[in-house]
Amino acid sequence: MPRKLARSKDPDPEPQAPEEVPPLLYSAEDAGRMLGGISKAMVYRYVQNKELHPIKVGSRTMFTLEELQRFVRVLEEKSRS
Numbered sequence: 602m603p604r605k606l607a608r609s610k611d612p613d614p615e616p617q618a619p620e621e622v623p624p625l626l627y628s629a630e631d632a633g634r635m636l637g638g639i640s641k642a643m644v645y646r647y648v649q650n651k652e653l654h655p656i657k658v659g660s661r662t663m664f665t666l667e668e669l670q671r672f673v674r675v676l677e678e679k680s681r682s
Contacts, residue, residue: 626663
């Protein structure tokens, strides 16, 4: 005699969306957007003035979230002075 499979009494659970992982690095365009919508050219100007410190990935200029947050803290300190 064939065996019956036991069914769960719970309805099928909703499939879980994969947990979204934030990016580790941001492009100059993304960095500008995160810094209040400044232009990519302004981001590069801050890099040229050594106020913003990028990471090079091949030929791309990228920024960590920590660096963008540090930069904002420095700007806040300057504006309070």
